[in-house]
Amino acid sequence: MEFSGIRESRGDKIFTVVNYVILSLFLVTILYPLIYILSASISDSQAVISGEVWLWPVRPTWDGYEAVFKHKLIWSGFRNSLFYTAFGTLINVVMTVLAAYPLSRKDFYGKNVFMFLFVFTMMFSGGLIPTYLVVKELGLLNTVWSMLLPGALGIWNMIITRTYFQTTIPDELLEASQLDGCTDFQFVWKIVLPLSGPIIAVITLFYAVGHWNSYFSALIYLKNQNLYPLQLVLRDILVQNEVDLNMLMDVQEQAKREGLRELLKYSLIVVASVPLLIVYPFVQKYFVKGIMIGSLKG
């Protein structure tokens, strides 16, 4: 926050210093394990197993990543995940706003009833099998829709969005627009949405992360390997290198597999999370101070 021409008091200066120090300390504690993961993912597996790696990579090797990218389904996995994430999130955000806005209006008749209906579904669920059967009856099994529809609305995110609307869309704004003859639809489209940059950014992020990391729905609804999302493929790779002592195997192969598994644990995390880490800065843009609100007020 820049206020030109206003000098900071001494108290503020101390505050700033303390602030930076605490944040830096915090940063370091988080940074260390992250670096460890990166290092382990490119270290020699023997080094990882024997505990030699503690900060920097030891005898670097790309084996872990090679194993990941060699898998035939990895690229289709990426592609599918991108698709599910993009479209799934779109559906999610639309549904969320559709539900959150009416619930945020004080004059919405029956809003507590509806709210309860929504919250109830967060607490109680029919269970895996009945949900599966419903999806089956709707003919969605083994289609992309089974990845996009069953999770179309996250109640948690919806509630947060509602709270945001309640606290940021002032009543005066609504009154003013209605005096101008604005309908609810127009109000949402022209005024609410543009003002809701931050919250939409947040729920987009949350939903996107949810989609990107999901694998269980794919596990139960999909049969066709070409529809598999990335996480499912990645888990497959990890499992592939599990070692069964009852199986006759030659020792080098076993060692390789076991070693690979150690590396994979880390390289998989890196591969899976890098896209999301790259996306984050774009979302960060939206956490910009209430420029919009300020300007509209005048």
Add this chain to the structure above:
Amino acid sequence: MRKSIALTLSTALCLGIALAGCAGPGGGETAGNTEGTGNTESVAVNPPGQLPITNEKTTLKVLVRGSASVEDFATNEFTKWLEEKTNVHIEWEIAPEKSAQEKLNLVLSGGDYPEVIMGFGVSPTQMMIYGSQGVFLPLNDLIDKYGVEIKKMFEANSFYRDLITAPDGNIYALPQVNECYHCMYQQRMWIHKPWLDKLGLDMPTTTDEFYEVLKAFKTRDPNGNGKADEIPLSGSIQAASSHLFSTQMLDSFLMNAFIYDHGDKKLYLEDGKVTVPYNKPEWKEGLKYLHKLYSEGLIDPQALTQDNNQLKELGENPDTVILGASSGHNMGSLTMLGSSSGRWLTYVAVPPLKGPNGFRTAAYHPYVVSNGQYIITNKAQNPEVAFRLADFLYNSPDTTLHWYAGREGVEWRYAEEGEIGINGKPAIWKQLTPWGGVQNVNWGQVGPNYRSNDFRLGEARNPDQPLEVILYNETKEKMEPYAMPIEKVMPPVFFNAEQATEIADLEKTILDHVKEMMARFITGDLDIDSNWDAYVQNLENMNLKRYLELYQEAYDVKFKK
């Protein structure tokens, strides 16, 4: 205003319930789907033993549990070879390995299961439930009429047939039998040989000698670096997330010098009566011995908290060896097999120790039957074809080698004159290319099959692959002479749904308690002498009696003569 809210609410609820009513009986369709065979034209099946199985090509729909090592069952070389030989074309549905059980349950509940279910290791209880409903077909008649290879397997060992027969007399699924000789004596102790040599010690034969050896490891600096950093004995608790006991736990090997400590549940038979060791005075003696070791710093405190990875880290300590001994299935439990450090070759097996009361035994696991690997459902249009396919998979060594290794002449070949097998007798076959990674030439050990001891040990020795030979020799020389008598070993039994439910609760609570108290007595957190009686009483309160009763019921039903 209130009335309208109530109105809205009840409308919503009614709507919900109405819709629920509509979708409710979704499961009803699957009830007792007993359409048997012969719905459509039955295919003429050739007489047993004759290939191909049918003269025209038949299709079989199979749901298989995915294997990490098999790239694609549909395009697999072995599948092709199988189809050529038998004329049976398989339409595959592959369930991802993780959560395969959930997938199976969903498929069964949705009613759209295929003709054959393979590789899931369906439990005996599930078999009984679905068998009694007719969803799984009883295979007894098919075995009698069409079984050729499977009969050979039954002849080789009479209890194989017993083990897969449910208490109602029906066989609902076919097993995979893998006579892994060294696995039968899997509760071993591995000790670092160079340290024994360096300190001029003999391999210990009694618990007292073992104690002395551990003390020597600790005090006489066998790794020669001037620091007392040696850890004489360690272990891990990999199976912490389950109440069952793993072979790396402290009791796995050592307790067998005091009383029978068998496997993950510790049940054993005493004159046909099901019993457990952990409420007996001998168990207490064993715990006191372990406590003595612990209190003198001979046992790694982390043995009771660390997982497998940490144990291996210990074993693979770079440059200097610090781990003296640990129990485990094989050296790979405490080191990395085949690693560049070569550490794994330096640990050798300790023969079972004799305890202060003269007791000595090697826990014996002969029931190497993995049940529930091949099931023919009531949706099968040609169950005879489905069965004959399974029967063919039991053929050994030819089919088995193709199923297990891959293509003849590429991944394996028959042994030549002069080649010696792992067991020292003339070899039967020889591995040509190393396997174990992801491949598409064999089925990754999925499905019904019989690998006899002779077959496994008939693999030609390979100087680059010493593991099997080492394990064979260690087992034969050191463990086998002290094998636990087979009539004391608890065989796997069948539970019906009621029993299974009761057992689940009891077993978890009891075994968890045994594990917890074992840990606390060993560390000295609780004094064993003053707390032993309370511990035994606790087990009684957990209904140990009923637990043993249930197992006895299941055992009697099948095995009581």
Add this chain to the structure above:
Amino acid sequence: METLKQKGTPSYPGVIGYGATPLKRMKRSWRLYVLIALPLIYIIIFKYVPMYGAQIAFKDFVVTKGIAGSDWAGFKHFVRFFNSYEFWRLMNNTIVLSVYSLVAGFPFPIILALSLNYVRNVYFKKSVQMITYAPYFISVVVMVGIIFEMLDPRNGIVNTLIKALGFEPVNFMGVPEYFKSIYVWSGIWQNVGFACIIYLAALTSIDPSLHEAAVVDGASKLQRMWYIDLPGIMPIAIIMLILNTGHMLDVGFEKVLLMQNPLNLRTSEVIDTYVYKVGLASQAMNYSYSSAIGLFKSVVNLILLVAVNKIAQKTRQASLW
């Protein structure tokens, strides 16, 4: 533009006042009903319809018989759970772990968000956000592995520090009393960056003119934080608290499972790990039993949620309804 507001009555043009009949009010909001229609249909189809499955808790469910075809069992499963030897220990551990997580974990994302808010160096701010956000993506297995490594009495960094200070190394995982702290603090570490995002968003929506005015009045940053920022995010914070309470009995089980060992079992066994083990060991996947326990948890969670919501209503800041 100023509009005269009557206290408590939304003063939108067109609102007739308290005399309006419910039907009239509904008609006024018809567009809002249209908006909410789609989400409503969604939850009816995908959430309410499958709820018939809750019957499983009261039946002896057999997969191939279907839900309708399975026999009624009444409260058998619930009784079995309540009578089980471990019931009280499970409840105790679950609740302790949950409350501890909630109470300890609640302030940190807020503090982090407030802290970041006052950082002027954009580069530093964005980096901190990015880096603290990353641990969220570490899988449970690796996370627990890292915890073990760091707490390892032989080589772990924590014990190395302890030894350097002259004390004896501590086997943290072997002490039952430490389990909950290790669990909770590692959870906070992993989630704080992700959780603070929501607060950051809320902070950006605070009217900057408030801050301008405060600075002009000579308020220090701390004072601004206390009087402007905190109240600004209070509604969201309260909602988050209520929602988290609604998941009180749902202590994530995978992480607990991986961190258990025989020595800490008595403080580390929670409801979900118990159900998992009993279900896994049970040779017939006992859906009915786990369903009954799940239903029990849901009911308790709902009661807690309603209770906390009632308290929130009293503060007149924010509540679910």
